Amino acid sequence: MTDWSTLTDACGSAEHVPGLLDRFEADPSGVWSEVMDHLCPQLETAFPASYAALPRLAEIATACSPEDLASVLLAAGAIASCSSGPSEPESPLTVYSYPIGVLHRLADRHLSRAVEAEEYVNLLQALLSFEGVEIWDRCLDGLQTGEYEVDCPYCGVNIFIVIGQDGYFCCSDDYALGEVQRLPLQPVRTQDLDGLPQRLFTRAMADGQESLARGIPYLFGRAACPDCRTDFSVADRMAACWIP
Numbered sequence: 001m002t003d004w005s006t007l008t009d010a011c012g013s014a015e016h017v018p019g020l021l022d023r024f025e026a027d028p029s030g031v032w033s034e035v036m037d038h039l040c041p042q043l044e045t046a047f048p049a050s051y052a053a054l055p056r057l058a059e060i061a062t063a064c065s066p067e068d069l070a071s072v073l074l075a076a077g078a079i080a081s082c083s084s085g086p087s088e089p090e091s092p093l094t095v096y097s098y099p100i101g102v103l104h105r106l107a108d109r110h111l112s113r114a115v116e117a118e119e120y121v122n123l124l125q126a127l128l129s130f131e132g133v134e135i136w137d138r139c140l141d142g143l144q145t146g147e148y149e150v151d152c153p154y155c156g157v158n159i160f161i162v163i164g165q166d167g168y169f170c171c172s173d174d175y176a177l178g179e180v181q182r183l184p185l186q187p188v189r190t191q192d193l194d195g196l197p198q199r200l201f202t203r204a205m206a207d208g209q210e211s212l213a214r215g216i217p218y219l220f221g222r223a224a225c226p227d228c229r230t231d232f233s234v235a236d237r238m239a240a241c242w243i244p
Contacts, residue, residue: 007049009038014049021053025060028071035075043138046082051092054079058099061106070119073107077126077137086132093132104130112207117144120209124200135242136196143215150237154230161185161223161234163215172226181226185234187217197235 007014020038024031036043039050054076061072080100083092093100107127114120121144129137142148146164151157157172162182166175169182193201197220204213220235 002052004049004052007047007052009047009049010041010045011038014047014052017049017053018056021056021060024072024075025064028060028064028068028075032071032075036078040075040078040082043078044082046079046092050079051083051096054092054096054103055099058102061103066110066113069106069110070114070123073103073110073126074122076103077107077122077129081125081129081137083132085134091132093130100130111203114207117209117212120144120204120207120212124203133196135239136200139238139242140200143212143219148219148234148238150234150241152225152228152230153232153237153240155225155228157225157227159223159225163218164211168215168218170223170226183224183226185218185221185223187221190217193217193220 004014004017007017009017017038020031020035024035039053040046057072057076057079061069061076064072080093080103085091086093104127107123107130111120111123111127114123121140125137125140142161143163146162146166148161148163150159150161152159159170159172160175161170162168162175163185167182168185168187170185171180171182173180175182188197190201193216197216201213201216204210204216218234219238222231223234224231
């Protein structure tokens with residue numbers, strides 16, 4: 001039995017969290033923002049009460065309607081993404097492995113039913129967070145928004161990596177403001193994808209998210225700095241520039 005009075009959330013004592021989760025169960029979409037304000041503000045920080053809430057969130061997810069499931073999974077996924085990896089001692093992913101497993105199975109099943117690209121990417125990131133996959137449990141959203149920003153590993157200039165309906169290129173000036181120098185990205189051949197990139201590509205294709213899948217070889221491909229022409233791995237640069 002959890003003694004919530006000994007735990008803290010973003011606002012202090014977590015004594016109120018059970019009641020907050022009860023209200024979340026009754027109205028996931030309506031109470032989602034309040035839950036996140038207390039348990040995972042800005043989707044960036046979790047607290048002892050946040051992890052302690054995972055078993056209750058798994059119960060809510062198991063019982064809620066398909067229409068509300070995404071809200072619950074995204075709340076739990078945001079919390080899980082703040083955890084240290086399962087290889088770390090006393091990682092919340094290990095301590096709460098059973099509810100995390102329940103949430104993972106539900107996310108895996110619900111992902112295939114997502115139609116809108118934004119919801120699909122968010123659920124995919126939640127799925128990865130339940131597995132302890134770092135960086136990409138938060139950094140796939142550029143596939144949906146169509147843009148990433150990194151800096152050149154040599155000269156440090158800010159670079160826009162454009163992946164999506166505007167094309168597949170990089171530039172060092174805001175391409176939305178007019179004509180800028182655009183250098184094409186060099187994608188990995190789909191047959192050469194392996195590991196996580198291959199899994200992401202195969203899954204997105206199987207789920208009918210072809211436009212998202214087309215961006216994955218570019219995200220894990222290569223680019224050249226428009227200013228100094230230094231060649232670099234897009235994914236490696238994303239990882240280097242990622243701030244947890």
